[in-house]
Amino acid sequence: MNKIKSLLVSLSLMLTAQAAPKPNIILIFADDLGYGDLGCYGSPVKTPAIDKLAAEGLRSTDCLVGASVCGPSRAALMTGRYPMRAGHPISRHPTEKYAKYGIAPEEVTMAEQLKSAGYYTKMVGKWHLGFHVEGSHPLDAGFDDYLGLHSNYSTDKNRPDERAIYHNHDKLQENIPFTEVTKLYNEEVVNFIKGKHEEPFFIYFAHHISHSPIEPSKPFKGSAGKKGGKYGDFILELDDSVGKVVNAVNEAGIADNTLIIFLADNGPAKDGSAKPLSGGKYVTMEGGQRVPAIFTWPGKIPAGKVSDAMITSMDLLPLFSDLAGAPLPAGLKLDGKNIFDLLTGKNQKSPHKYFYYYNGLNLQAVRNENWKLHFPRTVEDQPYWAKKAGGNKKKLFTTLKEPHLFDLEKDVAEKKNVIAENPEITEKLNKAAESARKEIGDVNVTGSDQRPHGLVNPNDKG
Numbered sequence: 001m002n003k004i005k006s007l008l009v010s011l012s013l014m015l016t017a018q019a020a021p022k023p024n025i026i027l028i029f030a031d032d033l034g035y036g037d038l039g040c041y042g043s044p045v046k047t048p049a050i051d052k053l054a055a056e057g058l059r060s061t062d063c064l065v066g067a068s069v070c071g072p073s074r075a076a077l078m079t080g081r082y083p084m085r086a087g088h089p090i091s092r093h094p095t096e097k098y099a100k101y102g103i104a105p106e107e108v109t110m111a112e113q114l115k116s117a118g119y120y121t122k123m124v125g126k127w128h129l130g131f132h133v134e135g136s137h138p139l140d141a142g143f144d145d146y147l148g149l150h151s152n153y154s155t156d157k158n159r160p161d162e163r164a165i166y167h168n169h170d171k172l173q174e175n176i177p178f179t180e181v182t183k184l185y186n187e188e189v190v191n192f193i194k195g196k197h198e199e200p201f202f203i204y205f206a207h208h209i210s211h212s213p214i215e216p217s218k219p220f221k222g223s224a225g226k227k228g229g230k231y232g233d234f235i236l237e238l239d240d241s242v243g244k245v246v247n248a249v250n251e252a253g254i255a256d257n258t259l260i261i262f263l264a265d266n267g268p269a270k271d272g273s274a275k276p277l278s279g280g281k282y283v284t285m286e287g288g289q290r291v292p293a294i295f296t297w298p299g300k301i302p303a304g305k306v307s308d309a310m311i312t313s314m315d316l317l318p319l320f321s322d323l324a325g326a327p328l329p330a331g332l333k334l335d336g337k338n339i340f341d342l343l344t345g346k347n348q349k350s351p352h353k354y355f356y357y358y359n360g361l362n363l364q365a366v367r368n369e370n371w372k373l374h375f376p377r378t379v380e381d382q383p384y385w386a387k388k389a390g391g392n393k394k395k396l397f398t399t400l401k402e403p404h405l406f407d408l409e410k411d412v413a414e415k416k417n418v419i420a421e422n423p424e425i426t427e428k429l430n431k432a433a434e435s436a437r438k439e440i441g442d443v444n445v446t447g448s449d450q451r452p453h454g455l456v457n458p459n460d461k462g
Contacts, residue, residue, distance in 0.1 A: 034268030049243030057296030068288030080317030087451030102130015111142030117324035125206030280394030
C-alpha cells in the first residue's frame with residue numbers, strides 16, 4: 001500500500017512539473033555601462049527602478065562578459081561561447097572589410113534555442129552582429145521579430161543607415177533623432193508585453209544607453225543634477241526604461257512567471273564609472289569585463305540576494321535552454337554553464353573553474369574566482385580598439401612587459417602584483433591558459449575548436 005501511495009505521489013509531482021508553464025524571459029542589455037554606474041552598485045546617482053529590481057532578486061557582484069567591446073561580447077551572449085570559439089572575436093566597423101563578417105549561421109543562438117521550445121522571440125534595439133550580412137540578421141538568428149537601429153547610432157552624415165530604424169528587413173524610418181530612440185523602444189516593448197500571448201515569449205531589449213553619443217532625451221536633461229551631469233541624465237533615462245518594462249509586466253499580471261535579467265555588454269568608455277574596479281571598455285582589466293547583472297523572478301529567485309560567485313553572460317544560453325526544456329546544441333561546445341541553482345539559492349558556488357580574458361584574438365589573462373594572471377602583450381597583439389590609449393585613462397594594460405598576478409579577493413582593483421610570492425598559483429593558471437590557447441586559439445595560434453573569423457589582418461581596422 002505504501003509503495004502504491006509513493007508511486008502516486010511521484011506521478012503527481014511529475015504531472016505537476018510537466019504542467020508548469022514555461023517562464024517568459026526578458027533580457028535587458030545596456031551598452032557601455034560601468035560597474036559603478038548604478039545606485040545599487042555604489043553610484044551617487046541613484047537608479048530607483050534598477051535598484052528596486054536588484055532588491056527584489058539577485059544582484060551579482062562578479063558577472064563577466066565574453067569581451068570588453070560590443071560585437072564580440074554580444075556574440076558570446078547569443079551563443080554561450082567565447083567569441084574566439086564562435087568565430088566573432090573582432091568588433092565590426094562600417095567598412096568594406098567587414099562586408100561579409102557577422103555571426104556565423106552555424107552558431108546556435110539563445111533565440112534559436114527558445115524558439116525551438118515554442119517561444120515567441122522578439123528583439124528590440126542594437127544587434128551589431130552583421131545585420132546586412134547574409135545569414136547574420138536577427139531573423140536568421142532565431143528572432144521572430146526585430147525593431148531597432150542595427151548598430152551604433154552614427155552622427156556621420158556619410159553613414160545614414162546607422163540612423164535608420166528597421167523593422168525586420170525593412171527600413172521603417174530614416175534619420176531618426178537619437179533622443180527619440182529610447183522612447184520608441186520603450187513603446188514597442190511595453191505594448192508587446194501588454195498584448196495577448198498564446199505562447200511564452202522571450203524579449204531581448206538591447207539599449208544604446210550608455211554608448212556615445214551621450215544624448216539624454218529632453219525629459220531627462222538635468223535630472224541627475226550637476227554632480228551626475230549629462231551622463232547621469234542618460235543613466236536615469238535607462239533606469240526609467242527599466243521601470244516601464246517592469247511596470248508593464250506587473251500590469252499584465254505575468255510577474256510570477258517572468259524572469260527579468262538586466263546586464264551590460266562591457267565596461268564604461270570615457271564617461272561612466274567602473275569603481276571600485278580598474279580599467280574599462282577596450283581592455284581586459286576587471287573594469288572592462290565585470291558588469292552589473294541583476295536577476296528577478298518572484299517566487300523562484302529569493303529577494304535581496306547578493307552573490308559574489310563568478311558567473312558569465314555566456315551562462316544565459318544554457319540557463320534559458322533548461323527553463324524552456326530545450327536540449328543543448330549538439331556538436332557545439334558551450335563555455336556557459338546553467339546557473340539556475342545558483343540563482344535560486346540551491347548552490348552558492350561558481351560553476352566555472354576558469355575564465356579566459358580575450359581582447360580580440362589575444363588571450364590576455366586567466367582567472368579562477370580569486371586569482372587573475374595577466375600575460376605580457378605588445379601593441380601588435382592588440383585589436384584596433386586597444387592599440388592606443390588616445391587619452392582614455394581607462395585603457396590600462398594595453399601593453400605589458402611582464403606577467404602580473406592579482407588576488408582579486410583582496411585587490412579587486414588589480415593594483416598589487418603578487419606573482420613573486422605565488423609561484424604555484426601562477427603555474428596552475430599558466431597551464432590553464434595553455435590549454436585554452438590550444439583549444440580556442442591566440443594571436444598566431446589556431447585553436448582545435450576555433451571557428452574561422454575570415455578576416456585578413458584582423459587586428460587592423462581597415
